[in-house]
């Protein structure tokens with residue numbers, strides 16, 4: 503536990519004011535999370551719906567839960583009552599489903615568009631053109647119960663720092679283009695979720711506003 507506390511303090515001390523830390527609790531027990539909660543941190547992320555809804559009732563109600571993993575439309579209803587931010591929107595179909603479930607819960611759910619920025623084949627995410635297609639679709643303006651607040655991406659799992667940096671820079675440029683083209687006057691279109699345990703310092707240098715860290719905190 504002293505280690506976890508030190509890990510959090512060390513990371514937070516290196517973050518500029520604009521960057522918020524999302525502590526990723528996947529694969530960690532409720533007891534471990536309670537210890538971290540005891541340090542005062544309130545923003546947590548999970549990447550699997552099942553794991554999240556099992557932990558939810560066993561943890562304090564003032565936690566801000568971010569959903570960061572690939573989300574299937576048939577699972578949206580489980581997290582719609584409480585999700586503070588969904589980082590991983592990668593289709594219009596998913597966005598419509600989130601809107602529908604948010605409406606049922608009388609909420610507006612903040613969402614990020616997830617982009618495919620890595621050179622690896624396995625990652626999820628949109629291309630810039632696919633994002634434009636969503637934002638220009640005739641259905642989009644009627645989605646009153648979602649609010650697109652920015653972008654998310656995962657860099658390649660690589661030791662090549664220049665590669666990782668160029669992928670983060672690409673995501674920042676996508677953010678800037680979307681901001682200019684679609685969200686110029688939307689103040690809460692402001693988040694860039696990028697950076698994990700192995701690459702967050704680079705992500706912060708390249709403009710991240712949210713970093714998602716698990717391993718570097720729990721080990």
Ligand SMILES: *Cc1c(COP(=O)(O)O)cnc(C)c1O
Pocket residue numbers: 526528549570571698699700714715716717718
């Ligand atoms: C697991 C996960 C993280 C955190 O990864 P670590 O390397 O443990 O910091 C961040 N984002 C997503 C989408 C994840 O699934």
